Amino acid sequence: MHRADRLALxxxxxxxxxxxxxxxxxxxxxxxxxxxxxxxxxxxxxxMAEELISEVERINKIVQGLLSFARPSELNITxxxxxxxxxxxxxxxxxTLERQGIQVxxxxxxxxxxxxxxxxxxxxxxxxxxxNAAEAMSGNTGREKCLTIGLEQGTxxxxxxxxxxxxxxxxxxxxxxxxxxxxxxxxxxxxxxxTGLGLAISYGIIHRHQGEIEVRSNPGRGxxxxxxxxxxx
Numbered sequence: 397m398h399r400a401d402r403l404a405l406x407x408x409x410x411x412x413x414x415x416x417x418x419x420x421x422x423x424x425x426x427x428x429x430x431x432x433x434x435x436x437x438x439x440x441x442x443x444m445a446e447e448l449i450s451e452v453e454r455i456n457k458i459v460q461g462l463l464s465f466a467r468p469s470e471l472n473i474t475x476x477x478x479x480x481x482x483x484x485x486x487x488x489x490x491x492t493l494e495r496q497g498i499q500v501x502x503x504x505x506x507x508x509x510x511x512x513x514x515x516x517x518x519x520x521x522x523x524x525x526x527x528n529a530a531e532a533m534s535g536n537t538g539r540e541k542c543l544t545i546g547l548e549q550g551t552x553x554x555x556x557x558x559x560x561x562x563x564x565x566x567x568x569x570x571x572x573x574x575x576x577x578x579x580x581x582x583x584x585x586x587x588x589x590x591t592g593l594g595l596a597i598s599y600g601i602i603h604r605h606q607g608e609i610e611v612r613s614n615p616g617r618g619x620x621x622x623x624x625x626x627x628x629x
Contacts, residue, residue, distance in 0.1 A: 417459050425452045458593075471514035471604060478518075478560060478625075479509045482545060485522040492530050498541040505548040511560055512628040513605060521598040521609075525564045525621050528594070532568030532619065542567045550624065558627040559607075563620055570615035579611055 432445035486493070486500060493500060526543065533541045546563040571579065578584045580599045585592035602609040606626055613619040 417455070421452060421455060421459065425449065425456075428452065471517060473512050473514055475510055476513050476515050476518070477510050478513075478562060479504060479547060481513075481515060481519050482522060482547065482562070485519055485526055488519075488523055489526045489530065492527065493543070496530055496534055496541060498530055498533060498543055501542060501544045503544065503546045503548075505546075506560075508549060508627070509547060509560065511625060513625065514601070517601045518605070521601050521623070522562075522564075524594045524598050529564060529566035529568065529619070533566055535569065536567065540567050549627070560625050560627050562623045562625070564622075565618060565620040567618045570617055570619055571611070571613040572615050576611060576613055580609075 428445055428448050432442065432449070435441035435445050482502070529543050533543075544563075544565040546561070546565070548561050550559050550561045551557070580595050581592075582596040583592040599609055602623055602625070608624040609621065610624075611619060611621050
């Protein structure tokens, strides 16, 4: 509850910041594009203008991430087969996983894999976790690269309602405890070019599904993300 309240407050701040940044950013981009027309005969200045536009686009991407975090799209709740959503996610990430030589293992211990969710938002969560795992394992030298996905039934904390557990386990370098505590915080990232919003947005999506997401890690051996979703029929 404390994390949810803190994220809600940060969401309000992010929405205000994104609005204030986006307006001048649009002006900056338009001005650079206009000025770049005069630099066509000068390759050095032309390249500098292209770099500036590229940086503006990068800032705009961060702003868009802020807005996605602060004002998430409405959940279109429908019945969905989670196994199919996982399959679709793996298809989207297929080129990345294949290029890095990552083996994917899927374990399903239940045939009851249907519940009511926002399909696109949940697929966004799955894809974010899968791509994060792939990036974590990209540095594996002489070590196995394996992503293990599990889908099973469980019970909620009250011991009565049924839930579906989706786990993503990688063989990356793992995450040390101090970093583990911050992993769902907005803007926290270990990536050189990451925005640090992916997992914060994912946390928000799962929370809006009345579900839970947690992470466990064993440094040097890998990390496991587990999503718990209520099974509504």
